[in-house]
Amino acid sequence: MKILISDFDLSLYDKETDFHKTLAAIEEFRKSGNIFIIATGRNISSLLKTISPYGVFYDYIICGDGTKIFDQNLSELYSEYITHKNRRDIINALNSADCIDRVYIDDGYNFYDDNYDMDGTAIIASFDLSQRKETNDLLNDIVQKYPDVSGYLSAKWVNIINQNTNKSTAIQKLISLKGWNPIDVYTFGDEINDYFMIKDYNGYMKENGNPVLKHVATKTYPDITACIEDLLKK
Template sequence: MKIAASDFDGTLYRKNQKVTTDDLTAIAQWRTAGNLFGIATGRGLILILQRIREYNIPFDFLICTNGATVFDDKLNILASHVLPAQIQQDLLSQKMVEHCQYVIFFTTKKAYLYPIYNEICIDSANLNIPKITLQEAFRLSGLIQITLFYPDAEETAAAQAALQNHYSGSLYISSNQCFVDITACGVDKATGLQELLKEQHWNHMPLLTIGDDKNDLPMIERFQGYTIESAADLIKKTAVKVYPSVGDLLLDHLTS
């Protein structure tokens, strides 16, 4: 029995093809053979479930909010890591946040959107979550992750670098596409997967990981993972092998 953990945005879910029938067929074959499949994503639970239900993606576990929350196949919480209290007030006072278009606040199973500007962009992101005011954002508790959305990759990289410098040693700052994600210190997709293996007593089972962006690097490095052809060069250099798709990875390891 083997375990496969796939990133979602940019890996299983690609802009041009979305989630393909071939990938879904490969996931079904993988699980029918007695293996386990799950998603390791920067999305919070409510946002990944929207896509899972849209494409009818089967799963045996979910690593959400970049490893800050871990769920089994019944959505029982196996692990969670809460951000420091009132971090939203300090974060939203930082200058680089002024340039982001919206902020998403994630609790273990819910999400709230605080729009800063550009409502059109927010609508186009198809985020089916409630909007809140700044005062409501300050009152939120039990936050697992805070996500900032920027208009382009250059501003995203600049914001990540500035936040890493400001919160060095106290928070973990990662990025994917135009999103900057803030989680508790020491939390990433690799630690989320390690907690999954421990809680489910799966440490003896081979684990395959695949992703395409910077927030996937911890799990690719820790578990000698894989990537896809559309990934950035940095990810390709780190990965053991590059595949055309998640389905190709699963089928390649189905009998090996």
């Protein structure tokens, strides 16, 4: 049995590729007795808006960069919340920056900007895309000042989560829960938030992905379908 964990946006789901062809490859992979898992930076509500029309083609979902894990029935198996310590200071730092548009607490299901004291899996902020460098500098300052959090910039968002959490740690949680052998775990991604899961397991990357991943990826593929086809030959 093989366990394949794929990032979602641009790795698994890319508007420039034929998603139905991708789904057919996943179906063949699962019918062969293997397990397929989505690992995304999105919260579960955002992800479901995109994937619900395609049915249940996954066995588990890792959301929020590892902060929540769901089974295929969408029962929550695990959650990791951002600590209350320094949360308000981090939010104030974001809100006071000219490059930041809006700050939210993400509870793993939805974004909220009207209650910063609620439990959340992440602090999320939209930013002025013309000020990406300034936003990245701000994020680096926050992470250095508050070591209990980690963060990264995606295409349109600042993402801040618990320092002890990422996609790789969530995979380890699933391995422990299900009794899987880590040598049977394969990962596929394209961006910096996929780094640790690619480094820690049998990691592959999309060939046009972030160049940083080339330092840890075992192999590159043009898309997830090619990766699955190769795994089915092993």
